[in-house]
Amino acid sequence: MALMVLAGLLGVGTSIMVPLLVRRVVDGPIRHGDSAGLLWLGLLALAFGVVESALILIRRWTQSGVTLRIEAAIRSDLYRHLQRLPVSFHDQWQSGQLLSRATSDLGIIRRFLAFGIIFLVVNTATFVTVVILLLQLYWPLGVLVALSAIPLFLTSRRFSRTYITMSRRVQDQGGDLATLVEESAVGIRAIKSFGRHRFMADRFDQASGSLRNTAIDRARMLSRFSPTFDSVSGVTLGVVLVAGVYAVSAGHMTIGGLVAFVSLQLMLVWPIETMGWIIANGQEAMTGADRLYDVFDTVPTVVDRPDAREVSPADxxxxxxxxxxxxxxxxxxxxxxxxxxxxxxxxxxxxxxxxxxxxxxxxxxxxxxxxxxxxxxxxxxxxxxxxxxxxxxxxxxxxxxxxxxxxxxxxxxxxxxxxxxxxxxxxxxxxxxxxxxxxxxxxxxxxxxxxxxxxxxxxxxxxxxxxxxxxxxxxxxxxxxxxxxxxxxxxxxxxxxxxxxxxxxxxxxxxxxxxxxxxxxxxxxxxxxxxxxxxxxxxxxxxxxxxxxxxxxxxxxxxxxxx
Missing domain, CATH: 3.40.50.300 (P-loop containing nucleotide triphosphate hydrolases)
Structure with a gap:
């Protein structure tokens, strides 16, 4: 996990170097017609690109192996815990609910560990580093970009409160649907012998429809939330372009500085746009973890006493x-x-x-x-x-x-x-x-x-x-x-x-x-x-x-x- 985070942070650092290099290219070789300097800086930019690609490869290779091992370990722990729980627990729980926890919920958690957490760390590091550099390049516009985080924070906070409830409902209904499918498969002989396939199909359609409607409501909520992030970054970029041209004309910035500033700010567009997905994925992983802990928090009651002794069948x-x-x-x-x-x-x-x-x-x-x-x-x-x-x-x-x-x-x-x-x-x-x-x-x-x-x-x-x-x-x-x-x-x-x-x-x-x-x-x-x-x-x-x-x-x- 540490290697994965380190590779991600180094990749961010490498990608940030490119706009700073562009600034030197514009204000140096291009401005003064220095072909030799342009060649060397171009080769340096190419080297940064190769290093960044290698770091992305290392990060993704590592994160795939690490998160799959984590998922397998949690699934193994869950299965062993289920084996230790008393029969009375299994008498009360639907098999589909347990199945959905061991499959879909763990899959959601794995995706968040593989992508959500890494993107959250990388995007946060990117935002902080880029804002610091923007303040150094031209602090008035840097402050504007930094302040754009306030509406993003308020919007995400309001979104999280309702999305987590919706995610829990979707996952619970998914477990109910899995139970219905499992019961129908096991009881197919009874269903056919009584000619109740239409009745069971209606039950399935009703449960599937409820899950679909809840999932659509969740998607609508996410669709209303994501444009807010996009609009904030778009408006901020527009203001920076207008104000940056004015700053260049007034002599407060060089053309290379403006190009570097805009290039750095464009690096924030993707992290901001993906922030909605990260928050949504994080909420789903949180509800998945809550559902897992519904099982893990159940204490086995039929267990060995501390002083229990073994007995050989022969004795x-x-x-x-x-x-x-x-x-x-x-x-x-x-x-x-x-x-x-x-x-x-x-x-x-x-x-x-x-x-x-x-x-x-x-x-x-x-x-x-x-x-x-x-x-x-x-x-x-x-x-x-x-x-x-x-x-x-x-x-x-x-x-x-x-x-x-x-x-x-x-x-x-x-x-x-x-x-x-x-x-x-x-x-x-x-x-x-x-x-x-x-x-x-x-x-x-x-x-x-x-x-x-x-x-x-x-x-x-x-x-x-x-x-x-x-x-x-x-x-x-x-x-x-x-x-x-x-x-x-x-x-x-x-x-x-x-x-x-x-x-x-x-x-x-x-x-x-x-x-x-x-x-x-x-x-x-x-x-x-x-x-x-x-x-x-x-x-x-x-x-x-x-x-x-x-x-x-x-x-x-x-x-x-x-x-």
């Missing part, structure tokens, strides 16, 4: 215990969990059963610290999971959700997401357990890219790949949030048979919606009203707890209606 026995666990989502007064107590012994499989919306998914999400408990604690082998580092905890606890998430990469990369160093045999075994061996029939086998969100696969295929990812590496604690809901009866039976082998010796917590999956569990826990109201074997609860029978009957009815 984990898998004794999982919930002790008076309470939880409520941020911004919601009502608690979802109101004092959950549950003890899962090492190697035991517990099925979690309850009506839809009772908090089963919320409860199992606490095990991997996707959220932190509001009160109470969860222990692993007697240690509060918050006293373990997040990385080591998540290496010991593997999870699979009802709604599987696949990434736009190969099947193998998706399956080995949590265990990147898994062998081919490990991957093959995980695929066998999940009954996901269909991947070997894909065009490129494990190297086949599944596409964004895995939408090139069926729902059952996506679930089986997510299950294979969860069981890969035989984790000490396995959390499954109804990962078999999209499977047909035959495939579900095969997966359950294979899972029995995996669950042997593994502590497992299964969220169950289908009665058939309960058979995998050693014990069943019934969740109701934010508490565990009954724990026992399937047969015990079926015989003694009417509410358990009602939940299973409801689940069976839902399953039959879906099938």
């Amino acid at each position: 984990v026995e898998g004794h999982l215990r919930f002790e008076d666990v309470r939880f409520g989502y941020p911004g919601v007064d009502q608690q979802i969990l109101r004092g959950v107590d549950l003890d899962i012994r090492p190697g035991e499989t517990v099925a979690l059963v309850g009506l839809t919306g009772c908090g089963k998914t919320t409860l199992v999400s606490l095990v991997g610290r996707l959220y932190d408990v509001s009160a109470g604690r969860i222990t692993l082998d007697g240690t509060d999971i918050r006293d373990l580092t997040l990385d080591s905890l998540r290496q010991s606890v593997s999870m699979a959700f009802e709604e599987p998430t696949l990434f736009s990469m190969s099947v193998r990369e998706n399956v080995t997401l949590g265990v990147p160093d898994a062998t081919d045999d490990d991957v093959a075994e995980a695929l066998r357990v999940a009954q996901a061996e269909f991947v070997f029939d894909l065009p490129w086998g494990l190297a086949t890219r599944v596409g964004e969100q895995g939408l090139s696969l069926s729902g059952g295929q996506r679930q089986r790949l997510a299950l294979a990812r969860a069981v890969l590496g035989r984790p000490r604690v396995l959390v499954l949030d109804d990962p078999l809901s999209a499977l047909d009866v035959h495939t579900e039976a095969l997966v359950e048979d294979a899972l029995r082998q995996v669950l042997t010796g593994t502590t497992a917590l299964l969220v169950v919606h289908r009665p058939s999956t309960v058979a995998l569990a050693d014990r069943v826990a019934l969740l109701a009203d934010g508490r565990i109201v009954a724990v026992g074997t399937h047969s015990e609860l079926l015989a003694t707890v009417p509410e358990y029978r009602a939940v299973l009957a409801s689940a069976a009815d839902e399953t039959e209606s879906v099938r």
Whole structure:
């Protein structure tokens, strides 16, 4: 950055030397007919031009590399910060707003760093240096040029106050539009199946029209502002020409002095004309920075404690215990969990059963610290999971959700997401357990890219790949949030048979919606009203707890209606 500024300032100094050289040419060789002197001064002017061109090349080459590295570093920091933020943050933010901050806002900031700041420094240095030289050449006209900065300052101050608000509105609406495009792309099947493409197109047109109108208003504001700068410089130049001719006729200036004065003043025209662009670009960069700090200022809440310790998966026995666990989502007064107590012994499989919306998914999400408990604690082998580092905890606890998430990469990369160093045999075994061996029939086998969100696969295929990812590496604690809901009866039976082998010796917590999956569990826990109201074997609860029978009957009815 320092080299970039230095090259810019030296370039200004070199360009300023040319009008001073012209003054000597006019008042010297031209006035006295000195051809030899004219040649040497001409060669000197040519040398100044070559040096200036070289300095411009150095400045632009440097500024491109420096600002692109700065942009990449900020984008990398933003992505890492987003990864550290809790799931509750991502639940509340639109993906398009985050995307626009990582792309368009950073692009605006980069342009300002690459051009705006440099031009501001260079133009300011040019203005100050030229005004000083003009005062030395002929101070009355130099004062006039210096005073022309006052209306420019007042105009830019008034402009900045309103332009920054308009810029923020444009960037926010751009984020909303990006969200709409992203949602439409992901949900294209639903849009087509319901024949709502016109409705979504109308929504897009409305959002796009709002952005267009706001951008036009901003452009109009800038178009009204820029002519003010142009008129100030134009009027000042006209006055200088008239007054300068009078000064030459009166003997207060030489012709060379007037030529140098006008040439120097003409050097101010471009800096003044670009001042409007610099201010506008600076305001946009400021709002872009504010939008970035909306994210950066969000403090990660699910983090390692200062004294957190690492635990090796090989040292984990898998004794999982919930002790008076309470939880409520941020911004919601009502608690979802109101004092959950549950003890899962090492190697035991517990099925979690309850009506839809009772908090089963919320409860199992606490095990991997996707959220932190509001009160109470969860222990692993007697240690509060918050006293373990997040990385080591998540290496010991593997999870699979009802709604599987696949990434736009190969099947193998998706399956080995949590265990990147898994062998081919490990991957093959995980695929066998999940009954996901269909991947070997894909065009490129494990190297086949599944596409964004895995939408090139069926729902059952996506679930089986997510299950294979969860069981890969035989984790000490396995959390499954109804990962078999999209499977047909035959495939579900095969997966359950294979899972029995995996669950042997593994502590497992299964969220169950289908009665058939309960058979995998050693014990069943019934969740109701934010508490565990009954724990026992399937047969015990079926015989003694009417509410358990009602939940299973409801689940069976839902399953039959879906099938």
